[in-house]
Each structure stands twice: as structure tokens, then as C-alpha cells.
Amino acid sequence: MPPKRSNTLTEAELRLMKILWQRGESAVADLVSGLPDTAPLAYTSVLTTIRILEKKGFVSHRQDGRAFLYSPCIAEDEAGLSEVRQLLQRFFGxxxxxxxxxxxxxxxxxxxxxxxxxxxxxxxxxxxxxxxx
Amino acid sequence: MPPKRSNTLTEAELRLMKILWQRGESAVADLVSGLPDTAPLAYTSVLTTIRILEKKGFVSHRQDGRAFLYSPCIAEDEAGLSEVRQLLQRFFGxxxxxxxxxxxxxxxxxxxxxxxxxxxxxxxxxxxxxxxx
DNA sequence: GGCCGCTAACTAATTTATTAGTTAGCCGTC
DNA sequence: GACGGCTAACTAATAAATTAGTTAGCGGCC
CATH class of the missing domain: 1.20.5 (Single alpha-helices involved in coiled-coils or other helix-helix interfaces)
Known part of the structure; x- marks a missing residue:
């Protein structure tokens, strides 16, 4: 059995979620420009990851002209709490x-x-x- | 850039570490029998994972006759603390x-x-x- | 002494994660 | 009306994670 899709946010996913939590509803181009200059990503890389985030249910989108605007489905606090619970279960009984x-x-x-x-x-x-x- | 090897314990790795923390120094066969009957693993699966754990530095082994005896390199508390720090950094600034x-x-x-x-x-x-x- | 079973080592298959290139459609500009 | 630039969609490449099969060596048993 191969690894099953994680229910938590991976590093690449978390980077995008942090921008979304900070900026609110954003187009892909906004996410790209929101990335730190020290660790930029190609437009298509961001697009791929945000679509995975949508498949996982962490974000949703609505159409705005040609572009999609993505919004977080869970607040930063909720995501943190979810991770805390995961940690509690995994390491602290x-x-x-x-x-x-x-x-x-x-x-x-x-x-x-x-x-x-x-x-x-x-x-x-x-x-x-x-x-x- | 593909994902870089995680510095934290994956689920399969954690399962084995928990047995090691509980039983102490163990042969692969001991780990296999230490797995819950509800989620057994093949001998070779355990062997593969324990060797990854050794490559990551979480366990070390010594030879005992034909078999290898594996021991944890870090205590359960340390591993938990390490995960807490990871969580603090990732979600709580x-x-x-x-x-x-x-x-x-x-x-x-x-x-x-x-x-x-x-x-x-x-x-x-x-x-x-x-x-x- | 040859066979059986256990061991570690190697190989393999599948899925996820990460990054990015290629394609095709749409819209405005010249 | 063709071209350039933007978009989302699709494809691709690589490495990690998970599970397990195959191989080869060694020792004990009959």
C-alpha cells in the first residue's frame, strides 16, 4: 500500500495557504507575486499546488473574468488546531x-x-x- | 525540485519507533510481532522502513548472531519535542x-x-x- | 553433507509531493 | 483579422513513502 494522501498541509501547500490567509481571496498571479523573492515559484507550479489544495478541500475558487479567485475554506486558527490535534494523537496519547x-x-x-x-x-x-x- | 526527505517521522516510521520505545532494543522479527494484529506488515516491509529510519539517524543497530538489534537514537520525549518545535514554527510563528x-x-x-x-x-x-x- | 528456515540486501510497484514545461483558449491591440 | 499575452488544463520528471517480493548467505537438523 502506497502512502495515502496526507490530511495535513504539506510545506508547499502551507506556503500558499499563508499567503491566502494574509491576502484573502487571490488569483494565481497574486499568489506568485506574494511568494518571497528568495524562494519564487513558477506560475504553473503554484497553479498545480493550489489545485491540489482545492481537491483536498482547503480552498475553493470562483471565476472572475478569465481568472480564478481562490479563497481558504478554513481559517488559519482552525488549520493550526487541526495540526495540534494531529500532534496530540501522534505523540502525546x-x-x-x-x-x-x-x-x-x-x-x-x-x-x-x-x-x-x-x-x-x-x-x-x-x-x-x-x-x- | 522534488520533495526533500522529511526531518520528522512519517506514519510508518512512527509505528516502528513506538514499538522500539516500548520494547527497547529489538530485532526485526520482534518489531513484526509487536505490530497490532489489525495492521500487520510483512517482514520485508518492516526491514525496509527500519533501514530508512537508520539512514535518517533515528535508530542504530548492532549485530547479534545473524540478526541485527535496533535501538532508538532519540527518546520518545525528544521526538515529541522536536515535533512540537516543528509545529510552533509552521503554524504559530x-x-x-x-x-x-x-x-x-x-x-x-x-x-x-x-x-x-x-x-x-x-x-x-x-x-x-x-x-x- | 545436503536441505530448511531465518536473515539482510536488493529490487519493484504504486502513490504522493514538488516543480515546471507544453497546450489551447480567450481577449485586447495594431 | 492576425498576433501577444494571459489564463487554466494537461503532461512530465524526479524523489520520497509505503508495502512487499526475490535473492543470497549462513547455520542447524536429519
């Missing part, structure tokens, strides 16, 4: 506590960051936030 | 706070989990842990 302990135990963390984490969790509600009704 | 806010904002989190996270961070030192000297 779905334990958010174990994930947090890993973050806290990282030698590269600074005291200021630890303080910010403490503040963030202090302000967290004790119940998960309900969807507005 | 290297902000641990933004990652934590994402975890806390997950609808699927339970009040008990939030409490455990609060406890965990309350017990965290204000300075990153120094290596023992």
Missing part, C-alpha cells in the same frame, strides 16, 4: 497535559515565555468556550 | 503562547483537562530547567 509538559520542559523556552503561558492559562475560563447561540 | 491559546480554545477540551493544565503550569519553575552539572 491525546494528553494535552503531556503536550504542555513537553512545551514547558523545552530548554529553549525563556522565563518571559513561561510567564506569558502562566498569564494565558490564568485568564482561561474553567469551562470550554461555548459556541455563540 | 514560534509563539508558545499562541500554541497554548489554541489548545485552550479547542472545543473538545474538558474542564478536567483545563484544571490539569493549570496545575501543570503552576508547578512549572519560573526558569527553564538547567541541565544537571
Amino acid at each position: 491525546n494528553s494535552r497535559e503531556r503536550l504542555l509538559l513537553s512545551v514547558l520542559g523545552d530548554d529553549a523556552i525563556t522565563p518571559e515565555e513561561i510567564k506569558r503561558l502562566k498569564d494565558a492559562i490564568a485568564n482561561a475560563p474553567n469551562e470550554p468556550v461555548e459556541e455563540s447561540e | 514560534n509563539s508558545r503562547e499562541r500554541l497554548l491559546l489554541s489548545v485552550l480554545g479547542d472545543d473538545a477540551i474538558t474542564p478536567e483537562e483545563i484544571k490539569r493544565l493549570k496545575d501543570a503550569i503552576a508547578n512549572a519553575p519560573n526558569e527553564p530547567v538547567e541541565e544537571s552539572e
Whole structure:
């Protein structure tokens, strides 16, 4: 059995999604010009990747004259959360506590960051936030 | 440019690493029998993957009679931390706070989990842990 | 001593991921 | 009305990932 299509964003896909999240609805030419000069891509390369993103359901398009305008189907936050859940499942037995302990135990963390984490969790509600009704 | 070899563990690779972390030094036959009956793999499939893991530097082997015994080169914690850093870089602009806010904002989190996270961070030192000297 | 079974090594097949070239259609310009 | 430039669609090339078959060597068993 060959590898099945990833449900997460690959590097090339994420690069495009970041531009879309930043710029909003964009034509392919916009995406090309939105790429950093240090790592440009050919128009056709971007087109190929964005069509894969559409097949995966991460973006949709509408026609505008001759060109297609692409929009993200999920927000950046949602994509990040989806990746966090993936990580939780793969490496932390779905334990958010174990994930947090890993973050806290990282030698590269600074005291200021630890303080910010403490503040963030202090302000967290004790119940998960309900969807507005 | 084709995709460059991932620095992270793929699904097939992670499955084997988990067995190695659990069992410690193992022969290929041990890995095969350590796989769940619901998703077995052929001996040669495991062998192929474990050799890729060795090429990537995740495992090393020593000879024991005719067989090779494979051991993990990194601990499960280290591998998890490495993935967390990857996630931070890819989706959270290297902000641990933004990652934590994402975890806390997950609808699927339970009040008990939030409490455990609060406890965990309350017990965290204000300075990153120094290596023992 | 020759055969059986286990091992690692090599080969193979399929799919995804990444990058980009070629093609064909449309629209405006000269 | 033909040409140039833009577009999407199609094709292509390469490497990685996943799974597994084939080969060759070595040791033990009858």
C-alpha cells in the first residue's frame, strides 16, 4: 500500500495557504507575486499546488473574468488546531497535559515565555468556550 | 525540485519507533510481532522502513548472531519535542503562547483537562530547567 | 553433507509531493 | 483579422513513502 494522501498541509501547500490567509481571496498571479523573492515559484507550479489544495478541500475558487479567485475554506486558527490535534494523537496519547509538559520542559523556552503561558492559562475560563447561540 | 526527505517521522516510521520505545532494543522479527494484529506488515516491509529510519539517524543497530538489534537514537520525549518545535514554527510563528491559546480554545477540551493544565503550569519553575552539572 | 528456515540486501510497484514545461483558449491591440 | 499575452488544463520528471517480493548467505537438523 502506497502512502495515502496526507490530511495535513504539506510545506508547499502551507506556503500558499499563508499567503491566502494574509491576502484573502487571490488569483494565481497574486499568489506568485506574494511568494518571497528568495524562494519564487513558477506560475504553473503554484497553479498545480493550489489545485491540489482545492481537491483536498482547503480552498475553493470562483471565476472572475478569465481568472480564478481562490479563497481558504478554513481559517488559519482552525488549520493550526487541526495540526495540534494531529500532534496530540501522534505523540502525546491525546494528553494535552503531556503536550504542555513537553512545551514547558523545552530548554529553549525563556522565563518571559513561561510567564506569558502562566498569564494565558490564568485568564482561561474553567469551562470550554461555548459556541455563540 | 522534488520533495526533500522529511526531518520528522512519517506514519510508518512512527509505528516502528513506538514499538522500539516500548520494547527497547529489538530485532526485526520482534518489531513484526509487536505490530497490532489489525495492521500487520510483512517482514520485508518492516526491514525496509527500519533501514530508512537508520539512514535518517533515528535508530542504530548492532549485530547479534545473524540478526541485527535496533535501538532508538532519540527518546520518545525528544521526538515529541522536536515535533512540537516543528509545529510552533509552521503554524504559530514560534509563539508558545499562541500554541497554548489554541489548545485552550479547542472545543473538545474538558474542564478536567483545563484544571490539569493549570496545575501543570503552576508547578512549572519560573526558569527553564538547567541541565544537571 | 545436503536441505530448511531465518536473515539482510536488493529490487519493484504504486502513490504522493514538488516543480515546471507544453497546450489551447480567450481577449485586447495594431 | 492576425498576433501577444494571459489564463487554466494537461503532461512530465524526479524523489520520497509505503508495502512487499526475490535473492543470497549462513547455520542447524536429519
